[in-house]
Amino acid sequence: MSKIIASAAIRAANTLFNRAEEMLEKAIAEKGKEFVFEFPDTAFYLPQIYAMTAFPVKTLADMKVALEMAREMLHDEPEEKLWKPYLGEALDSGMATLFAEEIILALRYIDGLEPVTDPETGYVYNGFITDTIQRNLGIQLVDGRMPGFAAIIGAAPDDDTAEKIVRELQEKNILTFLSGMAKDKNGNVTNVTRQLLRKKVELGWDTYIVPLGPDTEHTLYALSWSIRASMIFGGNKPGDYKAHLKYTKDRVFAFAMVLGELNDIIWSTGAGAINMGYPAICDTDVPVIHPTGVCTYEEVETELDHNKIVQRAFEVRGLKVTVAKPPIPVSYGPAFEGERIRKEDMFIEFGGNRTPAFEWVRTKELEEIEDGKVTLVGADIEERFKAGGMMPLAIVIDVAGRKMQKDFEAIIERKLHHNINEAQGLWHMGQRDIVWMRISNQAYKDGITLEHIGVIHNTMTHNRFKEIVDKIQTTLYFDEKDVLELQDQARAVYKERDHRLAGLTDESVDTYYSCLLCQSFAPSHVCVISPERVGLCGAYNWLDTKAAFQIDPTGGNQPIKKGEVLDEKEGRWAGVDEYLKANSAGAIESLNLYTIMDNPMTSCGCFECIVAIIPEANGIMLVQRGHTGMTPVGMKFSTLAGTVGGGTQNPGFMGIGVNFITSKKFLFADGGIKRIVWMTKNLKERIAEDFKQRCEEEGVPDLLDKIADETIAEDSEKLMEYLTNAGHPALEMDPMF
């Protein structure tokens, strides 16, 4: 019964509290109270503690304060008979456990013990999860590619079962964290990480399998990461614990899967997770807690059958995952996108400057297409494929549909990369005539054929574009002559498309599109996407959203009639304002698309980079996600990001997609690219080509050289010195304020 669970949680909270206290005393004795600590790349101090209490732990002395808060949550175990209620007490103990664990892990970082290197395998666990990873994953969290999170604690009865469960989670696009240890069926103490390593399963963020550490306590990394979503995307303030716990319960679809026997610390960490609305599903015969209300459904459930445990976990968390899987003999899903195929694992490859290869989507009439057909064209295809090595390849895809438009060809084409890459053992890179594709030895052994390439494209294109593609057929050409001949035709089409796209301006359309995908995480944020302003995550441009609306008229992308122009220079339209008022939960009244100074665009939290004003330089700076160094505004990216996300307008600060920098509308009302006084080297390199062209157009061909980067200045003083010497145009421009 629940009392057993509560007792265990209450007991372990006391144990961990004492351990944390002991470790902390020792650390203070060695290093002194004022010793400063921060986890790598986070703006949220000790995030779990910070989110719950708003108390920023910066030093060992602060840890002592935080630990005292945990002490208040400790309780006595319920008695054998005539017990007092224990649920609230057990949940408090769970939270005390998370506080204690966070402090323990921080102290282990100080001692250089984190991230843990596995003594048995030499594998280096992930350790603390950075803010950057959360922002990187941003769009995947909301577009269905990463609908849920599993924290697997312990070990499966055997390696095969471990792989089976994790593969099933991968196929369902679930991001899986691994921690803890348990006995397998032979009584050996091990964990799922080691079991997967033995099965040679590729681990890491790219494959959705993230081993955090070998102790149960390492599960805290996943929890302290998930609660940051409430601050980053949810716009909830540190210390607003009710909002955080409601957010995690309603919007973060996480659950714990406990494999193997449970101990007090697992129960207690589990009680901490239950606070956040994350239930636990165990594969052993343990007590259950079924009444709902703390979690959405059950709090603790058992499922002894490993074939059913993933499905059961989904039901218990209330998680719906719809995956389309083409009929192919390998696993399929975004979790397999990140797999690499090294040369020695490769069976055959196409393109990549080794053979001619390209991909091309064409619009045809309905009657011209035999739906679902895959045609292979070439001599001795079968034998050549069996021999392995390399082959030329042209993939020509014909689509037809009543709602199909020429503009959508490029969008469908861009998805071909994902179509192939999501298949386990298939790897894809590039697009158009710069593609590179590999099939692994294992996939070949599993029965992948050339025809399957067509099957994948047919199935997935139907699936992704069901409202606009009524019929599809794929033709694969393998003879170099055919490939080169068709490539010329395709190149002509690519060129024509690019030309048309270049002519697409904000003025040339009467409808923009919204992107509300992130509202599942950032409820008040609305992206407004115009032809000249890409979504801040970089994933959606105007054409994408237009197509998405066609595909799903009630989906996350909705048309916005621009309506009357209210301010041409700043980019304000009556229709846009009206739309925002209605769709931002009342948070936003008005938007100016072309300025950072007055009602700028809000951000969900997964922006590619941040624009921030540097008042003394009369200009702005640009820093991309993942840059960990200091910037001239005196804040790192992670801290800056805290001021920008959560669906609020913050004049002077804005999240944008990288491609927007080279748009003619970039800060148009503020003076455009000439305002850029600092940007990271990484960004400079990424946008160099287009940026130079824009500089020409603006009549400042040498602008890029006048813009400082981190190698030149990381503080305001040095920056000003550089700008003055370089004669940066921003210094001469009208004041920004």
Add this chain to the structure above:
Amino acid sequence: MSKVIKSAGESAEEIIEWGESRDIETCFERAEKLKQCPIGETGACCKVCHMGPCRLIGKNAEEEARGVCGATLPTVAARNMLRMIAAGTAAHSDHARDMAMTLLAVAEGEAKDFRITDVKKLYRVAGILEIEFEGRPVNDVAKDVATMFIEDFGRQKGEINYCKRAPKKTRERWEKWGITPRGIDREVVEALHRTNIGVDHEPDHLLTHGLKVALADGWGGCMISTDITDILFGTPKPIKAEASFGIFKEDEVNLIVHGHEPTLAEMIVDVSSEPELVEYSKSKGAKGINIGGMCCTANEVLMRHGIPTAGGFTNQELGIMTGLIDAMTVDVQCIMPAIAEVSKKFHTKVITTSEKAKMPGAVHVQYDEHRAKEVAREIIRMACDNYPNRTTEGSHISRKAPLIGGFSHEYIEYMQGGKWRASFRPLNDAIMAGRIRGVVGLAGCDNPRVASTGIHKFLAVELIKNDVLICSTGCGSAACATAGYLTPEMALEHAGPGLREVCEAIGIPPILHLGACVDNSRILTIVSAMAHEGGLSDEIGGMPAVGIAPEWMSEKAIAIGCYFAASGVPCIFGGESPVGASKEVTKIMTEVWMERYRGALHFEPDPEKMLALALDYIDKARENLKLRKYEPGKFGAERVLMDMAARREIEKTAAAHAGVGGINESGN
């Protein structure tokens, strides 16, 4: 002929028999001998003027009977009812007034023996009253709180402060029918005026004012008393205690605190462990001092300190008959004058303490909040002094039952989610899912006219068997406690499968002891919180919740029943109806009130029918709320699996904020 069972409490029955064998008379025997006057019992007797008393009886009395002044039976019955409500309200509220005056005295530093024990609760209350509390001295806040509460008594216009704690829709009903109470005293005075000879004669008009008076009791007097008591002495949280006559100790000085007001009792409990007093008891040959409670004072000190209770109203004479009580202090309400009489046959000293209540045959020690501990010490010494007078005379019953009490609104909220996510969500969920069929407030007195405490016990067992969660108060709690029902084990052994799961998950007994009868106000705020939490009714009315007072006898119970009815809770009272003579009045209090306020006050003597009626109300409410039909053993939340699109539709609650150290925050 088989013997008539007088009390359903095993120990009580033994003492009664023991007493009978020695010709010691108790309320049980008197109830047997003294039949109720059938005219007064049903509300047909009018004695508001000296042209009467008039008996409105006979064939077609409803239509034809008239008093000397011409008053009809419905008028008389309604008038009698209104007077009962007014008296009950006056009792609770005068108790509350004393609490408010004490709080003021404490805040002003005049009652040095008291302190603000629960500052958090003070702030919570201040928050509700919209009194600034951050950064202010605690006593200043307490003074403002006390002053605002005191204003509730004498207010002439406007509304009682706490009305705003009720759900909006409930308040709209009060507004619509004109029953939002203005000031507590004003409503009581008006009730007495209206029922004076020759004033208000329309039954519905009289009863509508009755509800206004009752609301002044529930959302005024009772709620004020509960909150101030929590502020002064601590908000209860679960605590272990014992109940029944076995709590008296053979070798210690037994001092019993009986009555309703907690202030003196708190002081007695506080000083009873002082070494000098313990020594004093030893100097008299005792091993120490044992404080026990009785009636609602017992509930107050049990909820906060785990002081054991000797039981409810009908146990007061029986307690003395154990021969073990050295002194019994009494203050106000439900004190039988018979205890002074019965105490003469034993050594027990009965001590009256309230300036409002004296009793022939008792010693009077005047309680004064300015020298509270001094008075408490004096009383304890008197009890010690009396210890050597104890003889072997007495029934010496030693049976007792353990219990878990201490369920305040605040703890009930906490127990459902801990410090961080305390809420009523799990309770609402459990009701929606059919794990819990509904909630019953099982309260009110125990009564020697039935097998005392028997109907409480019957209903308690049957209701939990039917997956109904019980909140108990007052002597209802004492009845369940002495029967051993207030234990978590009770859930495992007797609750239906759904309720058992909930009790197991939280670790609670299936019957939650909420405190004294004045603490029925906790039920009001709990049901309001349930309405606010969502998923059930958005007002108090329409909840699958019923109030039952199966053995009521006090006018206070009538006031309570009426404030529940006016707030939207149907109530079922035991015994013959005090308005039973009039069909019209009965109809107003059931059908008409149900229509207007979604509450009612029924009188039903048959325990089986009470149960059926309660379950019927609950099931109908479930049906109206479109909740899944209750089926024992079959429950579960409707599982909605969420895809991404569904998640985007989640209620858009996030409000804009300035960001962390963002430019907005610095005002640029």
